[in-house]
Amino acid sequence: MAWSTCAKCGKSNFEMVEATPRNSAFKLLYVQCAICGAVAGVMDYVNPGSLLQLLGNEVDRQGQMLTEIKEELAQIKKALK
Ligand SMILES: [Zn+2]
Numbered sequence: 001m002a003w004s005t006c007a008k009c010g011k012s013n014f015e016m017v018e019a020t021p022r023n024s025a026f027k028l029l030y031v032q033c034a035i036c037g038a039v040a041g042v043m044d045y046v047n048p049g050s051l052l053q054l055l056g057n058e059v060d061r062q063g064q065m066l067t068e069i070k071e072e073l074a075q076i077k078k079a080l081k
Helices: 048-080
Strands: 014-019 028-033 039-044
Touching: none
Parallel strands: none
Antiparallel strands: 014 028, 028 039
């Protein structure tokens, strides 16, 4: 496996740093050299996979609530007959 090195200083120490570049409406994460600060890559601040997992969990929770409401409505309907 190749060893990642900074294109500017040649060192191999990288870190994640929060950043909001000028004219950007969103925070980003820079992968930067921990020695000289040269930016090697940029990532979304919010991980899309984690966000999808949260949304999926919420959809499941809402689905369960709808099932419970349907069951209660069926019981009310039965009681009114
Ligand atoms: Zn560097």
